[in-house]
Amino acid sequence: MSASYAAVGWNKQKKIYDWLIACLCFIYLLLFISVTLIINEQATFETLLIRSTSTLAVLLLHIILAIGPLCRLNKKFLPLLYNRRHLGVTMFTFALVHGSFSLFQFHALSNTNPIISLFTSNTNFGSLAAFPFQVLGLFALIIFFLMAITSHDFWLHNLSPKVWKTLHMFVYLAYILVVMHVMLGVIQYENDPVFVIMIFAGAITLVILHLLAGSKERKLDNMKFALQREGFVYVCPVAEIEDSRAKIFYIDKERIAVYRHNNKLYAIHNVCKHQGGPLGEGKILDGCITCPWHGYQYLPHNGQSPPPFKEKVSTYDVKIIDGKVWLNPAPFAEGTERPGAEIK
Amino acid sequence: MIFVTIILIIVALYLLAGLVFAIPFMIKGVTVIDEGAHGSSWGFRIIIIPGVMVFWPFLLNKWLYASKMKRS
Amino acid sequence: MMRSLRKRHLQIWSAWALLLPAGITLAWLAIPYQQPVKLLQTPAQELLPAIIQTKEHDDYTLNIRSDHSHTVWQLEWKNKTTLNYPSAVIYKTTVHNNDPEKAELVGRIEARGDYIFELSPVPHNQAGLKFILYDFIHEAVIDTFIFKNPFRGPE
Numbered sequence: 280m281s282a283s284y285a286a287v288g289w290n291k292q293k294k295i296y297d298w299l300i301a302c303l304c305f306i307y308l309l310l311f312i313s314v315t316l317i318i319n320e321q322a323t324f325e326t327l328l329i330r331s332t333s334t335l336a337v338l339l340l341h342i343i344l345a346i347g348p349l350c351r352l353n354k355k356f357l358p359l360l361y362n363r364r365h366l367g368v369t370m371f372t373f374a375l376v377h378g379s380f381s382l383f384q385f386h387a388l389s390n391t392n393p394i395i396s397l398f399t400s401n402t403n404f405g406s407l408a409a410f411p412f413q414v415l416g417l418f419a420l421i422i423f424f425l426m427a428i429t430s431h432d433f434w435l436h437n438l439s440p441k442v443w444k445t446l447h448m449f450v451y452l453a454y455i456l457v458v459m460h461v462m463l464g465v466i467q468y469e470n471d472p473v474f475v476i477m478i479f480a481g482a483i484t485l486v487i488l489h490l491l492a493g494s495k496e497r498k499l500d501n502m503k504f505a506l507q508r509e510g511f512v513y514v515c516p517v518a519e520i521e522d523s524r525a526k527i528f529y530i531d532k533e534r535i536a537v538y539r540h541n542n543k544l545y546a547i548h549n550v551c552k553h554q555g556g557p558l559g560e561g562k563i564l565d566g567c568i569t570c571p572w573h574g575y576q577y578l579p580h581n582g583q584s585p586p587p588f589k590e591k592v593s594t595y596d597v598k599i600i601d602g603k604v605w606l607n608p609a610p611f612a613e614g615t616e617r618p619g620a621e622i623k
Numbered sequence: 624m625i626f627v628t629i630i631l632i633i634v635a636l637y638l639l640a641g642l643v644f645a646i647p648f649m650i651k652g653v654t655v656i657d658e659g660a661h662g663s664s665w666g667f668r669i670i671i672i673p674g675v676m677v678f679w680p681f682l683l684n685k686w687l688y689a690s691k692m693k694r695s
Numbered sequence: 696m697m698r699s700l701r702k703r704h705l706q707i708w709s710a711w712a713l714l715l716p717a718g719i720t721l722a723w724l725a726i727p728y729q730q731p732v733k734l735l736q737t738p739a740q741e742l743l744p745a746i747i748q749t750k751e752h753d754d755y756t757l758n759i760r761s762d763h764s765h766t767v768w769q770l771e772w773k774n775k776t777t778l779n780y781p782s783a784v785i786y787k788t789t790v791h792n793n794d795p796e797k798a799e800l801v802g803r804i805e806a807r808g809d810y811i812f813e814l815s816p817v818p819h820n821q822a823g824l825k826f827i828l829y830d831f832i833h834e835a836v837i838d839t840f841i842f843k844n845p846f847r848g849p850e
Binding site for chain 1: 698700701703704705707708709711712714715716718719721722723725726777778779780781782806830832833
Binding site: 394 | 624627628631656657659660661662663664666667669670671673674677678681682685
């Protein structure tokens, strides 16, 4: 949005979200430390810290990576997406604590610089069992660091949404690095297969969720519209579009959302200017189309964000003939006012 | 070992240069390249410092370009 | 999301659907073959009953141990404080040698804890026995300890 930036964009919902994150983390750490101390009384403070923060970070990473596809499969999960970046920064913080203490514990006791020691104390890159797994963790941490420091909207705006999204897609690379960091690291010293099963279950769950969500989206992208007349294509009967909601159509390589508001139909480009959220999956709140991802708003008749915000999306012509909705996929310039189509 | 040391020194120098750049950028540059930063809090300016240290050449370029556009 | 991004997501996760299980399985299969610690440090064993010789240091204690019939031998290493060298190994050699390359590797010790290493015999005519504590990353001798040759038998 283009109003003045604040350090952290808190509102009531985000505060509730953040409190929940804090409670979740606190309960997890408490449980982990208590159980470890019961099983192993000899555990040192450093070991407790290194292990509890690392497992919590891995757990949070799985939750974060599941939120996207879950939301695409079921709208009920959308509240989780709303403040996902705070969950991400929290995950990075725990990963950083784990990384720093591990570096201190395993590499800071000699007169070599700890980071140099991290790279040079084990160079068995050709071996699986003795692979320098700590290096994998460091690279994942660097990716999480770059994501965390650019998680403010200032960066989204200034690096451009495309660059920003690409940078943040490196999380998938970081995920595979984390999985291998765990598999080639701590699991090499464990005889119990339960840890392998847990990591495997986590990875498979994420793969299945992402593939399911992806194939669902593909179906939408492969929609065929047979009827065409004077540049308009027939998309659906009027009755299929609920009030204050939209249906999304994929025509000529663009997704268009047709919204019903105050007994009229309006069509706008489906992609939110903020992070590319699916506007057609949101609803009309206070007379504005509201993005389901982060609540960015647009007016249905002209695709403009209400002042003081300045985002604009393309608009389209829509008409109703005999209770059937016809849509013209030729876009108007972003923010162009269109009359909409009256439902009689 | 020498290779790793050299890389680390380069990274450290790069980040240090970013930190130096961050000072004038916080005061002036940020409002030149992004109108959303007008009237923004100091909390916001501090929270973007780590990012400025990493992406400073890009921001410097953007700043120079924005001032040039303003003049012409 | 833009179509290109959606496509990229699907491509990445299709690749990950193969890579993740493959990586996890490979790493899991590698576990039984992984013995770096065991190679350097003999598996946990019973302490032999008799202390034949001992050396005290502020940071560690060394004991040469044996059974009553003097047929098997051990070096017992006890860290008293946290050792400031994460990459320390012990070599066994003759009294005048300081070069680990010409010495026999006994085992590796970590910053904390007690360690037992089996000692292979040395010739009876060797004057004494020296242990070198060596930092293999910095290639520096940390400490040396000279014992009488216990394999000469009781004097």
